[in-house]
Amino acid sequence: MLELKNVSAGYGTFQALFDVSLEVRAGEAVAVIGPNGAGKTSLLRVISKVIDLNGGQISMEGVALNDVPAHRIIELGIAHVPEHRRLFPRLTVEENLKMGGFIADARAHFEERLAYVYELFPRMKERRHQLAGTMSGGEQQMCAIGRGLMSGPKLLLLDEPSAGLAPVIVQQVFDLVRRIRQEGYTVLIVEQNIQQVLKVVDRAYLLEVGQIKMSGSSQELLENDDVRRAYIGL
Amino acid sequence: MDFPLTDPFFWETVIQGLLFGGVLALLSLGLNIIFGVIDVVWICYAELIMIGMYTIYFLYSDYGVPLPLAMGGGVLVVAVLGAALHHFIIRPILHTEPINQLLVTGGVLFFLQGFATLAFSVEFRNLGVSFGSIEAGDMYIPTTRLLAFVVSLVAVVGLWLFLKRTYLGTAIRAISQDRDVMPLMGVSPRKIYLVTSALGGGLAGLGACLLVLLYDIHPAIGLTFGPITFMVCVMGGLGNMIGGFIAAFIFAEFIALGGFYAEIEWGYVIAFAFFIVMMFIRPQGILGTKN
């Protein structure tokens, strides 16, 4: 579904990604793991074209993304739930969800998708008139994922959904990711919480200083000695 | 002097102030939306209004266009001007120090004022349209002022509904809270800024429709309405439309009552002095909250 071939990207003179190739097949959940500063967020940002591609190719269902501007990526069925959730704090929950369904194709389905998100996250229905900035971190993450679903995406990009949350809430967030998977969405997730994320995905890539160092099924990575030593601390 | 509460002139003044407040409220709307969304102060805002007034005047007086159509033309011209202002002048320096954006529009102020002087000369022009007055008891309320007041209220409500109900309106509010995440929603910030600028310009054009009925047109009229409009916006809390709305009426009453008890300049002096004092008491604006 999504394919990256030899992608390089960065910010100005700083290069964040070197020759990255990866693939996400329809129906899969794939994780990109790695330490802080490895370029994980940059990887998602280049897929969304928020940062420019310096080299290589990205395609979604055979359509090249290289010349697609950032605000048109979502129309191809890619929804990006950014790092730190980035809700609109002074809009209500429902208005945030409305922004998620801004694109023309999504507007016709607004009511049904809203009902769907509320069914998935009943808490959001209770809070629909509350300002998003006043909710707890876990609730905000629900809202952010819900906002991502409002465009009716095929592929969901999740950037560090557990970051900055209390340990109890982290568990809830991974349950949430599991639910999203069960709903049939294809997911590409970037995480530092490696042990947890490997339990919910099928496959994973290890990213270090902007390069893919290893890939395999979650089981393989969990059992890999280097990964265990460096990232899981066992 | 009579006890003011029994003096019909006093009440007439209070009502005049209220009606003037409606005009100020409308004038502050466009500036507020530009500031709230793009974080830029258009120092030349009142000069855009001036251009709108001239457009209406010439369409109506010289080309015989019916007044409502001429007014529509005025709104359109200023809306386009607002979008052009953003696209050609603000956007190139949007990422530099904020004060540069304020100053660059100051250059536009001089440009437009000079242009108007050159093209239309310094003579005072009047549309010469009058709708008479309404008599209520011993008071006379000019119909145009009442009309201006009603139009202001309608515009405020209309804008509020637009921002609250529509996708575009919600996006305009959203972009002021987090610009960089907008592309992920499928929204082009550049387009929203352009639309917002056109909207701000359109509101300035609407202001022109009202002022053209109430005042003479001349190239320096912007200097009369500019400062007071900024003060209204700042006192209401830049970008806070409800605050601006309330501040408009406070200012208008100061000016009207100042004119009632002394001369109109004293009303302005007191209103501006009040503004400065308010800035120190509530630097965030009357409805502002500390962030």
Add this chain to the structure above:
Amino acid sequence: MTVATVFKAVGLLAILAFPALGFSDYVLHIAISILLWGYIYTGWSVMGRFGLVSLGHGAFMGIGAYVVTMLWNHAGITPWIGIPVAVIVSMAVGFMIGFPCFRFRITGHYFALVTLALSEVVRLLIVALRDYTGGSLGVTPVSVISADNPSSFLAMQFSDKVSWFYIVVAVWVIGLLIWRAVDRSMIRYAMEAVSQEEDAAASVGVHVTRTKLIVTMISAAMTAVGGAIYGQYQLYINPETTSGIAISLQIVFAAIAGGMFVQLGPTVGAVITLLLTETLRQTVGHDVHGLDVMIYGAMLVLFIIYMPRGVVGRLIDAFERRSETPGTPGQARPQPGE
């Protein structure tokens, strides 16, 4: 003695010798105007260069011009006393507006708009006190000079341009010296820290509010003196030409056009704006009103977009870039144009 000192000395001598070259009164008038406005713009840039962008310097100019003229016309007090009084009044007003602003960290747009309100208050006060000030029609300092008695030191009224030229040169040089003193003093380092990193500066113990206040009061006082001299030289003042939004914006823009980060920048700004106005007046004549203002406005827009550091700042940047030798990269400058 360094090359720069020699250069300055020669420059100053050339200026001092200027009236001896037998130019017409018109040329002298232009020279006086350039130096006087150059001085006023320098006064503005004393605070402007630290990010304190005041749109209210018309207030201080108005205070200078009107306090001196009112004292002379209504109380017969000589401008030699009137000017110090105007300086004290303007510094007090500068303090009154500055103290709460800096205390409550009213900066950027808000500071610009609060100071703009201040200049409107002063303008409208002048208009409202029309029984004393003549209102918007303006006022003339009561003249004591005539053909027989061409100048009066006591009244600070001189009918010959040469006297004015030397007075204005002296004021201008003092203005430049103040600019440099502020620049050189500790204030420079403190203020630059302030304009870049407010909290960091506060944490290293710099008294932010006091530093900003001192700079504001110096700037206010300089501008008031400029207003007073303007009134004495023109022998006519009105609220529009001394106060209000137009004059306040003119001060800001000329300083920016020339370059407020360089000692001579504001003076260059005065040269640019006055020569533009005069050239247009000579070439297209009096009848074409507005063209100068229009071109002036367009120039300002272009300046701020393409040369935010002003003409002189831009020249210095270009010079420094050229003189950089490979391998020793020059000090990185913040480039607002990026």
